[in-house]
Amino acid sequence: MIPELGHLGMILALCLALVQGTLPLIGAWRGDRLWMGLAVPAAWGQFAFLSFAFVCLTQAFLVDDFSVAYVAGNSNSALPWYYKLSAVWGAHEGSLLLWALILSGWTFAVSVFSRQLPEEMLARVLGVMGLISVGFLLFLIVTSNPFARLLPQTPVDGRDLNPLLQDFGLIVHPPMLYMGYVGFSVAFAFAIAALLGGRLDAAWARWSRPWTLVAWAFLGIGIVLGSWWAYYELGWGGWWFWDPVENASFMPWLLGTALLHSLAVTEKRGVFKSWTVLLAIAAFSLSLLGTFLVRSGVLTSVHAFANDPERGVFILIFLLVVVGSSLTLFAIRAPVVRSQVGFALRSRETLLLVNNLLLVVATSTILLGTLYPLLLDALSGAKLSVGPPYFNALFLPLMGLLMLTLAVGVLVRWKDTPLRWLSGMLAPVLLASVALALLAAFVLGDFAWAVLATAFLAAWVVLAGARDLLDKTRHKGLLKGLHALSPSYWGMQLSHLGIAVCALGIVLSSQESAERDLRMAPGDAVELGGYRFVFEGTRHHEGPNFVADRASVRVFDGDDEVAVLHPEKRLYTVQRMPMTEAGIDAGFTRDFYVALGEPLENGAWAVRLHIKPFVRWIWLGGLMMAFGAALAACDRRYRVKVRARVREALGLAGQGA
Amino acid sequence: MNPVRKRRLFIVLAILAGVGAAVALALSALQQNINLFYTPSQIAAGEAPEGARIRAGGLVEKGSLQRDATSLAATFRVTDGVATVTVRYQGILPDLFREGQGIVALGRVDAGGMLQADEVLAKHDENYMPPEVSQALEKSGMLKHYENGKPGGAQ
Numbered sequence: 001m002i003p004e005l006g007h008l009g010m011i012l013a014l015c016l017a018l019v020q021g022t023l024p025l026i027g028a029w030r031g032d033r034l035w036m037g038l039a040v041p042a043a044w045g046q047f048a049f050l051s052f053a054f055v056c057l058t059q060a061f062l063v064d065d066f067s068v069a070y071v072a073g074n075s076n077s078a079l080p081w082y083y084k085l086s087a088v089w090g091a092h093e094g095s096l097l098l099w100a101l102i103l104s105g106w107t108f109a110v111s112v113f114s115r116q117l118p119e120e121m122l123a124r125v126l127g128v129m130g131l132i133s134v135g136f137l138l139f140l141i142v143t144s145n146p147f148a149r150l151l152p153q154t155p156v157d158g159r160d161l162n163p164l165l166q167d168f169g170l171i172v173h174p175p176m177l178y179m180g181y182v183g184f185s186v187a188f189a190f191a192i193a194a195l196l197g198g199r200l201d202a203a204w205a206r207w208s209r210p211w212t213l214v215a216w217a218f219l220g221i222g223i224v225l226g227s228w229w230a231y232y233e234l235g236w237g238g239w240w241f242w243d244p245v246e247n248a249s250f251m252p253w254l255l256g257t258a259l260l261h262s263l264a265v266t267e268k269r270g271v272f273k274s275w276t277v278l279l280a281i282a283a284f285s286l287s288l289l290g291t292f293l294v295r296s297g298v299l300t301s302v303h304a305f306a307n308d309p310e311r312g313v314f315i316l317i318f319l320l321v322v323v324g325s326s327l328t329l330f331a332i333r334a335p336v337v338r339s340q341v342g343f344a345l346r347s348r349e350t351l352l353l354v355n356n357l358l359l360v361v362a363t364s365t366i367l368l369g370t371l372y373p374l375l376l377d378a379l380s381g382a383k384l385s386v387g388p389p390y391f392n393a394l395f396l397p398l399m400g401l402l403m404l405t406l407a408v409g410v411l412v413r414w415k416d417t418p419l420r421w422l423s424g425m426l427a428p429v430l431l432a433s434v435a436l437a438l439l440a441a442f443v444l445g446d447f448a449w450a451v452l453a454t455a456f457l458a459a460w461v462v463l464a465g466a467r468d469l470l471d472k473t474r475h476k477g478l479l480k481g482l483h484a485l486s487p488s489y490w491g492m493q494l495s496h497l498g499i500a501v502c503a504l505g506i507v508l509s510s511q512e513s514a515e516r517d518l519r520m521a522p523g524d525a526v527e528l529g530g531y532r533f534v535f536e537g538t539r540h541h542e543g544p545n546f547v548a549d550r551a552s553v554r555v556f557d558g559d560d561e562v563a564v565l566h567p568e569k570r571l572y573t574v575q576r577m578p579m580t581e582a583g584i585d586a587g588f589t590r591d592f593y594v595a596l597g598e599p600l601e602n603g604a605w606a607v608r609l610h611i612k613p614f615v616r617w618i619w620l621g622g623l624m625m626a627f628g629a630a631l632a633a634c635d636r637r638y639r640v641k642v643r644a645r646v647r648e649a650l651g652l653a654g655q656g657a
Numbered sequence: 658m659n660p661v662r663k664r665r666l667f668i669v670l671a672i673l674a675g676v677g678a679a680v681a682l683a684l685s686a687l688q689q690n691i692n693l694f695y696t697p698s699q700i701a702a703g704e705a706p707e708g709a710r711i712r713a714g715g716l717v718e719k720g721s722l723q724r725d726a727t728s729l730a731a732t733f734r735v736t737d738g739v740a741t742v743t744v745r746y747q748g749i750l751p752d753l754f755r756e757g758q759g760i761v762a763l764g765r766v767d768a769g770g771m772l773q774a775d776e777v778l779a780k781h782d783e784n785y786m787p788p789e790v791s792q793a794l795e796k797s798g799m800l801k802h803y804e805n806g807k808p809g810g811a812q
Binding site: 361373386519579595 | 679686687692694710712747748750754789792
């Protein structure tokens, strides 16, 4: 009974989405306030019904209702309750329901927090989001109903959740990632609404900015979680593989980064307007493309649940409709928009333009490497793959350039900057960075160009940030001055610091890591990277839904024991699926990482030993970027001045910030 | 030509040059880093270029896996039902590597026609067959022998 109610909830939500996606848009076009007013209640109703549907599905999982096909396929009575909960979004149908729920959640949030938007703008934004929702709910109901029943042959027990997904990281990774993906729909909706209304101005950029920041932050956290999960769960010790599925989430993030910076220029200076709109459209399109790639089955991975061509075709058509119609609208409307102000070469505008170019080029190269094998397969049937060296060779130099320009961009002023002043600011930063880089190379011992260059770039970025802090506080004195700086400024500083931390983590963990795969019998010891690893054999161990061989590996530094690791080789009993559970000793400056391969004769095992210096910094840096964005989104000016801005947008007040 | 037009022309040319250079660089990097897939039949027929990094895949032949007694070196044969190729690999095999299972190996073919693999992939699903492998079996006409039974039907 309850699953049927959930199904009904989805259908009612679709009806409300249809209302929300059509009438308010028509109302905004004809100036009909009654029709525009339908947007908010429709959005609320849709959110309520989808929440209800989601609760129904969750309930089916928690009470082990195996008559529901989706529950039977992805849960088991022996599964701990928290994995039953996360199994709700553990496969295709449920994750789409989560997607739709999050979309309606974002819509709800827009209707609550943007009450002071002009009526037409709000109606258009909610209308566009309603249309997106119609697409996804149709997809959900027509091709992937999570409430479909297995009657009358109800299985006695479920087929269990894929063991790879039985993990804390996977409880939180998908919701975070979806918050980001779907969050870009808000930026997209604002851009489309602005195009429809023919008003692309600073006010639009300011409305759009906090939403974009929050979405970008969520996407960043989602990517970090995914990378962290791959690191400890796949047992290879890698944290990024340039896998198409990873790229699918990384591309919208990169374009989102470009969008954030472009929005800043549009807000502050009123230039780059069409470019910003284009980026907003592109970022959301890449989110949809990511969904298509991941969900359609053209790629095969843990993420590709749907090997049903019908579903792939549906998403592809939806993608084409969204991209096609929004680009058509852009082509019709964009020529009307022209910027009135210019800027000189040595200005922040130029530097942010360079930032945008680099990020767009980086995204394009990743897109090329991701789609090339698929296109070639579709056209000629040739099977090939593009290896990580391609991505590294193109992406890393671009990011180096990005960090190089970042420091200048932070210091340079809007509109125009005297060259002498700029070089006066940058010269000490340059000298100190070179000195620090040389010092770092000296301390680390083995010389490597990559380490030297990255140490320089990281110091360059951090010191330029510090230089800017000093400059900003030169009038009020350091302490008082620091206090007066806005959250959005601190957010920017934190995010930029995150890039430096992340870059250091990436280079140090890949350049300085020590790894060995070897055969170890109980009692065997091996030296690696100045530490001694002693393998003490395995013992039998039983978990709630798996049995395991659990090894003990002691790590010694000289005579001191620094860590005891317990890697496991598990066998999940329902699916008869073996899994490697790595033993990790996490540290701020280094991780010990031990994973079991396969058992060999006489109690010996194939063992993988890694020492990964500074690997945590990668995720720490990623989180710093995300929290920086969240901090910036908290800035008061996005809330307090709303009334003044509305008047400004309506042309009632001549002067605005 | 007036100065404004001249400047615009210059900007457009600069952008074109930049885009051209970027595309050329990207394509050349792509050319160097694509790994083409070859079936065991193709490798046996000598179609795979010697020394280039390729992908090869098929089913691991039953009883063909041999482990070195003192190291992690392993050799096994991969088949598409018609021809087989011997794969040599040093390291830890993936969790789902089993005889009879569909796998994909990345590496170089040496002068003796043996694949020196540096990476072996087996996907995280019992019933899953890599698309390359099912295509290779289809080509060799052996797919029907493997369908539905172990190892893995290729739906």
